[in-house]
Amino acid sequence: MASEDTAPRFIPGAVLSCSEPRELGMIVRYDGTDYHGFQKQPDGCSTVQAVLDQTLAGVLGPGRSIGASRTDAGVHAAGQVVVWRGTVAMPLEKVPVVLNRRLPPDIQIRAAFWVPKGWDPRRAASWKQYSYRLWRAPTPPPLSLYRRALWRPDALSWTRLNQAAALFLGRHDFQAFRTEGSSAETTVRTLLVSRWVMEEAGLVWRYQVLGNGFLYRMVRHLVGAMLEAAEPGGDMDRIRHGLAFPADKVGALAPPRGLTLEDIQFREPASGKG
Template sequence: MRNLCMTVNYDGSRYNGFQTQPDGNTVQDHLEKAIATLVGEKPKIHGSGRTDAGVHAVGQVFNFMTDSPIPADRWPLALNGRLPRDIVVTGAQNVPLEFHSRRSAKRKTYRYTINANQYADVFLRHMQLHHPARLNVQAMEEAFHHFVGTYDFTSFASRYSQKQNHVRTVLETRLEIDYSQTRPHTRDQGILHFYITGNGFLQHMVRIIMGTLIQVGEGKHKPDAIPGMIAACDRSAAGPTAVSKALTMWGVHYDDINFQDK
């Protein structure tokens, strides 16, 4: 018995999220099926975290126990040949038996992308929220930084969250603006990539943060309203849940294991 750990990228557009659902058609289902056809075992894989339907991943991590003798570095190509084209395993390594993708994870990073140029990007429309109307980007960035810290994030969690404890630590927030497609003398505002790193995230947390930031950008809230929203511990204090397609799980960090997948 060995413990194999892998990284996987996926375009979540066609899937009901990462984790197995009664309806099927999840990334986990496809991975388990590919592993089963490769080695004839019925593995149960453990993902570092769920992603919602439509959410993408670059460097999602999963692990599973196997008796297969296939060397770790042979697995990615072998699995990719058995997976749909929108799921690509990009790395595999042997890890200690006690390693668990979710429980061992120290930090996770997500990226949310708003295309604030006047026209949608036809090639990346499946992973951007298009918001051509004017946004106060500076206010959004200021509001974003108010999320850094250890708080009870009940206001920013789905009402259906089943977690007992809603205290999480956001370690870093960072806005990167890509002006490469911005045309001079237009109302183009760039492509806004919001990166957020934390020790864990509640259900819909990043999407509710983003829905709230968009309201800040639209002038509906001041940036310094964020601490009060957090303190309210009430979902109705925060903004709406932003659309899932613009969200990408951007990597998982462990203490002892280094994934060079990007």
């Protein structure tokens, strides 16, 4: 994951000359609980992008933002990457300070950096990393985790969770593990990481997944299928069936509150075209 005080390693901002056209890039974190996703909505519902655009325009002047990932309603982000299509006269180091004073506390700018003019973070993204957190204690999670972890105090098999996660590794057709409504050209994706880890002395079970792209609500469907497999009496058969027969839907949809977009990796652009 990108550090708190540096631009992502994939951005060639350090080699941009002063005369080369450039635009503002930012790493953004947010708690998505109170937002209808990242992307602006035609009905005017509150979204992360709408708040960013209003705040950025008020500070920097006219423009619009482009996000690398369109997270769904209620989903969080620690490493969303956003580019501002507009003029920036402010010194780069002041951008996070000034914006964070004006943004609501559930949206924060972690870092600001320059990117080539016209660079599209959505098209240039090559890998995305998500986490899904479960709170496993018999009592509700503390306030620090309450909005970003799913409380599951019931019996779940740690062994079966990891066995199920391993089935998703590699290149598969994940059509069975998505919600309809996506315009994706193909439902084939490759997962390099798919595993569960324990944190907070075993009180938090966190699913880590790294892939070259994800279908609409795919991670939440994967988590839902794994939880079903890990429940008493559960097994891997439905997951294996969904991978073998992609047209058959598999797995319940896990709630959004446990899901966080952690990091995005990019192809280093040869030019500003992404």
